[in-house]
Amino acid sequence: MQIIENIDALQALVGEEIGVSDWLLIDQARINKFADATEDHQWIHVDVERAKRESPFGAPIAHGFLTLSLLPQLTSQIRRIEGVTTTVNYGLDKVRFIAPVPVDSKVRARQKLEAVEPRGENRYMLHNTVTIEIEGSEKPACIAQSLSLIIF
Template identity: 70%
Template structure:
């Protein structure tokens, strides 16, 4: 994990790649738990035998929104800014699901810092360009611009 001394050090990195997270395994249990949490039990995610036979992907795949939900833990694995007391998920500017994540794959995040904008006393809006990469694949699973409000 990369430790930055303060927001000023973070600001000096605008336009640069900050780093990559560790790999995270996407197993069937994680997919099933996400299906239960979201009431999305579409067969391409949870019916292993049918997905192997009928899915254009050759097996079950993770939900796109499951992949997206991994942004916080993956990004938190990459860097930390000292002096920030609170980080608030502010939303997303743009999201694209580029390639399916087959169950059994591993994913990681690659983060490039797009902007750091002051938002009042001790507050900064951080915009990261994030690619969720699939191990051994050329295409990323997901491309997103994530917004986080930092409060000092």
């Protein structure tokens, strides 16, 4: 984990890759829990036998939004900014799901800081590009331009 000492040190990193998270296993239990939480039980995600028979991927795949929902957990491993009291997920500018995440794959996040925008006293909007990689795959699962408001 990269420790960033203050806002000046953070601004010096604009345009740079901040770091990479650890790998996280996407198993069937996680996919099923996400399906239950979102009520999205499409067979390609949760019906293991049918997915093996009929899916073009030969196995169940994770929901795209499951992959996207992992951004906060994965990126929290990458960096810590000293003095920040609150971080608010401000949304996304653009999201693309590039490749499916087959069951039992591992994913990780690669984060690049695109901009730091002042938003009032002791508040800054961070613009990041986060790429969710799949272990052993040339194509990423997802590329998201995420926004976070940090407050000192």
